[in-house]
Amino acid sequence: xxxxxxxxxxxFYTFGCRLNxxxxxxxxxxxxxHGYPVVDWRDDPDIVxxxxxxxxxxxxxxxxxLVRRLVRENPAVKIALVGCQAQVQRHxxxxxxxVQWVVGNARKMDFLNILESExxxxxxxxxxxxxxxxxxxxxxxxxxxxxxxxxxxxxGCDFFCSFCEIPFARGRARSRDFQDLLSEAHxxxxxxxxxIVLTGINIGTYQxxxxxxxxxxxxxxxxxxxxxxxxxxxxxxxxxxxxxxxMASNAKVVPHLHIPLQSGSNRVLKAMKRxxxxxxxxxxxxxxxxxxxxxxxxxxxxxxxxxxxxxxxxETYRFLKSLPFAYFHxxxxxARDHAPARKLNPIVPREVIQQRSRQLRELSQRKRRLYHxxxxxxTVNVLFEQQKNGWWEGLSDEYIRVAVKFPGQLxxxxxxxxxxxxxxxxxxxxxx
Numbered sequence: 001x002x003x004x005x006x007x008x009x010x011x012f013y014t015f016g017c018r019l020n021x022x023x024x025x026x027x028x029x030x031x032x033x034h035g036y037p038v039v040d041w042r043d044d045p046d047i048v049x050x051x052x053x054x055x056x057x058x059x060x061x062x063x064x065x066l067v068r069r070l071v072r073e074n075p076a077v078k079i080a081l082v083g084c085q086a087q088v089q090r091h092x093x094x095x096x097x098x099v100q101w102v103v104g105n106a107r108k109m110d111f112l113n114i115l116e117s118e119x120x121x122x123x124x125x126x127x128x129x130x131x132x133x134x135x136x137x138x139x140x141x142x143x144x145x146x147x148x149x150x151x152x153x154x155x156g157c158d159f160f161c162s163f164c165e166i167p168f169a170r171g172r173a174r175s176r177d178f179q180d181l182l183s184e185a186h187x188x189x190x191x192x193x194x195x196i197v198l199t200g201i202n203i204g205t206y207q208x209x210x211x212x213x214x215x216x217x218x219x220x221x222x223x224x225x226x227x228x229x230x231x232x233x234x235x236x237x238x239x240x241x242x243x244x245x246x247m248a249s250n251a252k253v254v255p256h257l258h259i260p261l262q263s264g265s266n267r268v269l270k271a272m273k274r275x276x277x278x279x280x281x282x283x284x285x286x287x288x289x290x291x292x293x294x295x296x297x298x299x300x301x302x303x304x305x306x307x308x309x310x311x312x313x314x315e316t317y318r319f320l321k322s323l324p325f326a327y328f329h330x331x332x333x334x335a336r337d338h339a340p341a342r343k344l345n346p347i348v349p350r351e352v353i354q355q356r357s358r359q360l361r362e363l364s365q366r367k368r369r370l371y372h373x374x375x376x377x378x379t380v381n382v383l384f385e386q387q388k389n390g391w392w393e394g395l396s397d398e399y400i401r402v403a404v405k406f407p408g409q410l411x412x413x414x415x416x417x418x419x420x421x422x423x424x425x426x427x428x429x430x431x432x
Contacts, residue, residue, distance in 0.1 A: 009043075010031050010037070010039070011040060012024050012028050015050070019152060020051045024049075027051075047077070047115075052083045054169055057334040057335075058332075063085055063093070068097070070098070081102050081103070085169070086104050087106075087130075090104070099123060102126070103127070105169065107126050130156070131171070132172050134174055134176065136176065140188060141188070142191050147195065147383060147384070148230070151185060151197065151198055153181050156170045157202045159202065159273075162341040163302060165339045179209075182220075190225065192225075195228040195383055196226055196228070197231075204234045217243065227252060227414060230399075231253075231256070231257060236276055236284055239284070255397060256296040256397070260300040261301055263302065264315050267307060296399045299320075300328065301329070302332075304333040304350075304352065304353035306344035308333075316360075321367075327364050328364045330357050330361050330364065380429070381414060383413070383414050385412075391405060394410070402427050402428075403428055404429050
């Protein structure tokens with residue numbers, strides 16, 4: 001009898017957002033469930049599946065660098081480039097060495113079937129049109145290396161901001177079947193995950209079977225074993241006050257919102273085709289803080305958009321400084337092929353973008369420290385993740401990374417921790 005052919009060793013690598021991380025975990029689980037050896041990408045795999053990002057030109061460059069490194073270290077490796085960059089740059093990616101598959105977002109979750117049904121050694125480009133129908137997912141994201149689980153509830157976007165090509169890379173907004181996401185949530189709880197992070201491209205627009213994101217939160221909060229629910233990035237115009245009220249009243253829904261601003265100049269916001277003014281944004285933030293005084297608020301800001309002159313940047317700086325943000329993610333603008341803003345002028349010089357970005361990152365660091373210092377002497381709830389250099393580290397409900405000295409095992413445990421002090425490198429506490 002002929003011996004069964006050994007299955008190839010498969011590795012995974014993820015660029016970009018939390019949604020990409022969630023999807024990679026699910027694809028990995030489908031391979032694991034069908035008996036494929038899943039290995040680290042540095043351990044000479046036969047196939048490497050790279051979930052790509054194309055939000056900025058840095059994401060594009062990172063893919064090319066990784067491909068060159070993989071081939072240099074393992075000349076026989078076969079590479080699958082899947083996801084956003086694969087969707088919008090398929091022909092450029094196919095020219096990279098050892099790339100056997102370029103699979104867009106419509107089919108990337110089905111990559112196992114693509115691999116197993118392969119009948120040719122020729123490179124394949126699979127980037128069909130992305131459906132607008134609600135979707136289900138083939139597996140649960142049971143990444144045992146993590147203590148927090150990402151739960152994908154939505155994909156795509158209808159907003160078409162002028163700087164962004166996500167609607168072209170991810171398709172139009174669509175939601176995950178409500179019962180399907182609940183099924184995964186139950187599996188995650190049974191697997192021991194205590195925190196669920198809701199992910200998507202525009203999760204505030206979730207709509208399935210007459211259920212909204214508030215219904216998702218209410219139902220998840222009733223699942224035994226799930227102790228914390230966190231909301232990833234959510235657009236300001238899609239947050240109902242019912243969500244804020246639930247965050248204020250339900251201990252399982254943690255007090256943390258990441259709300260992208262992008263610019264503090266109304267003129268720039270209009271050119272970006274954002275759907276609010278700075279006055280509207282500020283009014284909403286004030287209402288949130290009134291409901292939840294100690295909430296952790298984060299934001300995104302783009303530096304160097306073509307309409308951003310010195311005056312507009314100073315407006316952004318002052319606006320960010322005035323609002324109770326705990327941190328911001330600072331992105332350098334880069335023109336994308338499918339985004340309308342690529343036609344705008346004048347172009348902000350790269351050295352100016354770098355200087356402005358540095359100013360905002362320094363402001364973010366100061367605001368983060370001020371936010372952390374508010375908690376000195378207070379007790380917070382920490383889910384511990386790992387031990388590093390003799391310190392156990394974890395995240396509080398308020399998204400504060402806390403370090404404690406503790407002689408025993410704390411991984412994946414929730415404990416009350418009193419914050420003792422904040423130094424230049426960490427927030428230090430003690431288990432109480």
